[in-house]
Amino acid sequence: MEMVQVVLLTVLMFFVLVTVHEWGHYYFAKRAGILVREFAIGFGPKLFSYKRNETQFTLRLLPFGGYARMAGEDPEIIEIGSGQTIAVRLGQDNKVKNIYLDALDTRKNVIRGEALHTDLENDLQIRLDVDGEVTTYDVHPQAMMIKGTQQTQIAPKDRQFGSKTVGQRALAIVAGPVMNFLLAFVLFAIHLQMVGIPVENPTYVKIGDVSEGMPAQEAGLQKGDIIFSINGEKIGADYQKMIDLTSESKGKEMKWTLQRGDETLNVTLVPRSMEGQEGGKIGITPELPTRKAGVGETLTGSGKAMVDTTEAIFLGFKQLINKFNMDDIGGPVRTFEVTGQIAQQGIQYLTYWAAILSLYLGIFNLLPIPALDGSRLAFLGVEALRGKPVDPSREGMVHFVGFALLFLLMIAVTYNDILRLISG
Numbered sequence: 001m002e003m004v005q006v007v008l009l010t011v012l013m014f015f016v017l018v019t020v021h022e023w024g025h026y027y028f029a030k031r032a033g034i035l036v037r038e039f040a041i042g043f044g045p046k047l048f049s050y051k052r053n054e055t056q057f058t059l060r061l062l063p064f065g066g067y068a069r070m071a072g073e074d075p076e077i078i079e080i081g082s083g084q085t086i087a088v089r090l091g092q093d094n095k096v097k098n099i100y101l102d103a104l105d106t107r108k109n110v111i112r113g114e115a116l117h118t119d120l121e122n123d124l125q126i127r128l129d130v131d132g133e134v135t136t137y138d139v140h141p142q143a144m145m146i147k148g149t150q151q152t153q154i155a156p157k158d159r160q161f162g163s164k165t166v167g168q169r170a171l172a173i174v175a176g177p178v179m180n181f182l183l184a185f186v187l188f189a190i191h192l193q194m195v196g197i198p199v200e201n202p203t204y205v206k207i208g209d210v211s212e213g214m215p216a217q218e219a220g221l222q223k224g225d226i227i228f229s230i231n232g233e234k235i236g237a238d239y240q241k242m243i244d245l246t247s248e249s250k251g252k253e254m255k256w257t258l259q260r261g262d263e264t265l266n267v268t269l270v271p272r273s274m275e276g277q278e279g280g281k282i283g284i285t286p287e288l289p290t291r292k293a294g295v296g297e298t299l300t301g302s303g304k305a306m307v308d309t310t311e312a313i314f315l316g317f318k319q320l321i322n323k324f325n326m327d328d329i330g331g332p333v334r335t336f337e338v339t340g341q342i343a344q345q346g347i348q349y350l351t352y353w354a355a356i357l358s359l360y361l362g363i364f365n366l367l368p369i370p371a372l373d374g375s376r377l378a379f380l381g382v383e384a385l386r387g388k389p390v391d392p393s394r395e396g397m398v399h400f401v402g403f404a405l406l407f408l409l410m411i412a413v414t415y416n417d418i419l420r421l422i423s424g
Contacts, residue, residue, distance in 0.1 A: 370402020
């Protein structure tokens with residue numbers, strides 16, 4: 001596989017994993033009536049941005065994840081102080097469409113005045129003193145506040161995250177990991193359709209991979225060849241017999257009969273020893289005979305892969321806690337490196353690896369670590385039990401500290417990954 005293709009597939013895989021996760025948050029937030037201000041892939045400076053309806057879709061520089069920023073999660077609207085001079089522009093319905101906070105003299109077709117009262121969450125009204133005449137203007141629920149080049153849509157109370165029920169907020173949060181679980185299930189199913197399932201009681205041995213520089217390659221053996229006989233002895237489906245005959249023939253000439261499509265081939269090769277291993281080797285691995293999986297087999301096989309991989313992930317968490325070592329943690333650099341290596345082996349291997357990463361991403365985000373989805377769900381659980389929400393400033397501080405610590409850990413892990421690459 002060409003290097004450019006490997007890089008593109010690797011980048012595409014990460015883009016899909018993060019996009020699917022954030023789309024879950026975005027979709028169910030929109031379903032609940034929450035204003036989603038930004039749908040971002042990555043963090044840091046913007047590389048690309050466009051706006052559709054009310055949401056700004058952005059691609060950012062650092063590929064460490066993404067986010068769907070919902071109205072009301074963080075302080076975001078610039079406050080209009082009493083007595084502050086502002087300008088407003090009315091729409092065709094005579095409701096305030098734009099609110100200007102600076103460069104008032106350059107604004108055209110606006111009403112300038114002193115703000116006596118501003119309510120952009122509940123009543124949606126602005127009371128202005130325009131040359132001594134006080135007028136109250138209704139504000140459109142999608143009005144824009146403009147300061148310099150920054151435009152921010154107002155968020156009425158019923159469009160904010162905190163105004164929704166515990167169930168609606170929990171669904172908007174848990175939807176991200178759930179989408180990763182669904183994607184993992186689909187990818188496991190696609191992989192199973194690609195590779196098939198082993199045939200029971202096979203009747204032949206087929207060659208899988210052929211190692212470079214080994215006797216099998218030198219003799220012209222190819223992937224997909226079926227081994228008929230070795231030194232006149234029929235092999236059938238007995239792969240172990242092939243191994244035994246090869247091991248016993250180190251340094252001796254062997255005659256192999258192969259079937260390649262409709263053609264029968266006779267080749268001669270000499271097994272040789274490999275460092276640290278006994279007996280003769282020729283450098284081939286078998287390809288187990290498979291058949292196409294049925295619908296039921298695909299669903300059950302995908303489900304089993306989900307269960308087995310989940311158990312392996314939690315076992316990894318347990319081992320990491322019991323014996324923490326920075327070398328056991330991989331950041332984006334190491335993950336990209338491993339993904340590139342897997343992509344070189346073929347699309348079926350990359351599909352399986354993407355399923356594992358998607359499942360891991362969903363599970364990791366549900367852990368009760370500050371700044372992750374699991375922590376936010378924990379706060380909602382406390383709110384449900386208490387009957388009232390936790391102080392937003394305290395919750396925000398917990399998430400901020402958690403995010404800062406995770407970001408520092410990511411920097412440390414990335415630095416460690418780079419050192420590992422440099423040192424080889």
